[in-house]
Amino acid sequence: MNKKLIQTICMVLALAFVACQSKNHSVTSPDGAIGMEVYLKAGQPCYKVSYNGKPIILESSLGFDLKDMPAFKDGWKIINSETSSSNSTWEMPWGEKREVVDNYNELKLFLKEEKAPYRKMNLNFKVYNDGLGFRYEFPEQDGLKELIITDENTQFNLAGDHKVWWIPGDWDIYEHLYNTTLFSGIDAISKRNHSNLAQSHIPENAVNTPVTMKTKEGVYLSFHEANLTDYAGMTLKVEKDELMMESELVGSDRTGYKVKRALPFTTPWRTIHISSTAGGLIESDLIVNLNEPNKLGDVSYFKPMKYVGIWWDMHLGTKAWDLASGKHGATTAYAKELIDFAAKNNIGGLLVEGWNTGWEHWIGFEDREGVFDFVTPYPDYDLAEVVRYGKEKGVELIMHHETSAAPRTYDQQLDTAYNLMHSLGIHAVKTGYVGKLIPKGEYHHGQWMVNHYRRALMKGAQNQVAVNAHEPIKATGLRRTYPNAIAREGLRGQEFNAWSSDGGNPAEHLPIVAFTRMLAGPIDYTPGIFNIKLEPYKPDNQVNTTLAQQLALYVVINSPIQMVPDLLSAYKGHPAFQFIRDVAVNWEQTKVLNGEVGEYVTIARQDRASNNWFIGAITNEEAREMHINLEFLPEGKKYQATIYEDGDNAHWDKNPTDYKIEILEVNDASALDLKLAAGGGAAISLIEIK
Ligand code: NOJ
């Protein structure tokens, strides 16, 4: 080797050494607004984040507590680093938009312990214009085959006492009302023991994700995770005095640890949405972008659709799931009546709950193993005939599997249950996990259940079945990789308005959900109740919005399946039902026209199959006026706008069904002035005039 070459190699090595030991590694978003610095402090990895040059996440450390092994904390050195950039687009097979831009800068740090046992760990950071994600990688290495994680200690050190929209860090359920407090006022413990929850476990003062915040300077942040695979769900422990959150993984009383994994593996991404507008949170693609591309290929067996159901009857108490009640809902005759209605009204699906044996031992039974079976219909329900009749009319059956939180029973039947759907040509299933989990000691959001939910999803994929899970694990963007994950509950749904003892979902609920839960992924909320006061069935309950808001939710809520849940008597002959008939469920593009967390939001979406647009606007208990520009419409085209608006005297409680319909011709130069009543909304269809 010549002298010059040796000199050059030495210089490169020296530079690399300096680079690795130099205090800070940094990576910024493609537009430069978000900056991230990563460094070792006393041998412990730390990061901080700035937004438009100002600190937004202060120094926060990273690490793990492990079973039978020293913690992953300090004693690290950075042995290598890599940076890269990527800018591509990919297509959603269905969803809120067709094309997704995936543009980020990436930093990868390779860490090794300075002393024996010289364990290795990598840190991976991706920074986008709409936020960032980072995760831990545990590469294959000598002497370390498996990790048993007793705690993940990822910190998020806030730069102020922000306003926060939060639900408690419940290990079993997300069906809580949102709370709005300063960070220093978060008290999740006070939310324990809600009488309407069949399962709930809030071990400490922590919040569930996505948790959304607004700083005093008007920056919006939301904390969540992406690609939750073979790992425990993450709650965020709240250290009020330090204004800090730290990951608190959902555990298991059976095993005493949080996560067990063989190496190599990566953790889910820890994500932070960052936006200067509230609407920017909704328009963000951060969560899906941090997931791997589609692994299923063509999923056109699933068609985005509206669906009716034998469902609201049960929540109103007019019918029941079980046969022994004497008011069984799932009969062949009723299913056919609904199919006829769906076929006439541009509704593609029918959900039938209570069709299979076992419901006599559903709620309140300790021993629920082996109770439900997912292939045997009650004698008054002819499954094959309902499927046949539906197909004849162009209406698909959505299968229903309530597991009653006995996942081992469901696991045993996955093959037979999904084969049955395959043989009948059923392409969607709604699953449910109501109740305390069996086996005792496991929780809905722990690693054991994360893997169960995934098995069901994969079994669905093998059988061309799309899954809509209730009492699910939270959405973390896996719909990109497995687009048969179509929607899920994972929030306090409409059903609470039918029976909860705490007054139902207040008018602010959905204006909060749009900026929190909805950032995770599609929601099966079941909007569209017209009989707002639930008369005469439920005198003590009601929906706390106007009828016009119920219409607007078909656009505001993101989901490729939208239920049309009310009893047919509420819809038949109702002029406002035309909006539900017309509204699309699969979108070319989505624009958030205005919004403020917990107050109001207006979303415009373009139908994927046409040039038609739909707009939904909703408000909390405050009435408000809105000026909406239609400049997003394509130039040179004319539209018929049908506006379904709150009536002059509308009010969510005093006069919820007061509404009016106005028809106008508009184009991209038009603007609309909307009046939203307290708890109200507006729904607009913009149909191209050809
Ligand atoms: C809870 C679900 O959220 C609800 O929609 C369903 O009707 C019941 N479980 C029964 O499965």
Ligand code: CA
């Ligand atoms: Ca539920």
